[in-house]
Amino acid sequence: MMKKCSYCGTEYPDDATVCAIDQTPFDAAISAKESVEQYKIPKSLSIVSYIFFAQGIISLLGFVGGAISIRYSNSGREIFLVFFEGVCGIILLLLSRGLKRCSNGWRICALVLIWWEIISQVFGVCWSLLDYIKSYGHQQKIKDAFTHEIVIGFWIIFSLGFIIQIWQYRVLTRENIRELFY
Numbered sequence: 001m002m003k004k005c006s007y008c009g010t011e012y013p014d015d016a017t018v019c020a021i022d023q024t025p026f027d028a029a030i031s032a033k034e035s036v037e038q039y040k041i042p043k044s045l046s047i048v049s050y051i052f053f054a055q056g057i058i059s060l061l062g063f064v065g066g067a068i069s070i071r072y073s074n075s076g077r078e079i080f081l082v083f084f085e086g087v088c089g090i091i092l093l094l095l096s097r098g099l100k101r102c103s104n105g106w107r108i109c110a111l112v113l114i115w116w117e118i119i120s121q122v123f124g125v126c127w128s129l130l131d132y133i134k135s136y137g138h139q140q141k142i143k144d145a146f147t148h149e150i151v152i153g154f155w156i157i158f159s160l161g162f163i164i165q166i167w168q169y170r171v172l173t174r175e176n177i178r179e180l181f182y
Helices: 033-038 042-072 076-101 106-136 139-146 149-173 176-179
Strands: none
Touching: 033 106, 042 076, 042 149, 042 176, 106 149, 149 176
16 A cells, blocks of 8 residues: 655655655655545435536526527526526536535535525425415315326426435435535
């Protein structure tokens, strides 16, 4: 096993105590094997990272589609939303990479983003339900609307997304995962 200088990366035999190039003591140095093991993360954290990566790709595809459609519309609101979607896509891709590198700042960013998504989804669903009840006040129409195939599909997708977000939050707050980020 070789020791590797944490500053310049030069490898030395195990009995070396100081880097000959920059005089860094090997007490602070990491062996080559340990530096490789540093990036082996649990599968659950890797899956969380891939989910954020997929969200980033989808957001960037939406940005491209929105940028194409803006040619036909000069609405300032649409331009802002398309720009915002592109920025979110880039942040999600960076967040995915930061989680794989066990960066504590990106973990905190991921937790804030997950909470933001959960709160906005719950608020959006409540707002939609209230709007729907206001529009269709009759009880039978409301009952029929909730049994419609499109609405059932929405609830399945919403529930699946909600479960995935709760799972991501639980993964990022588990003790063994938190230890990787410090």
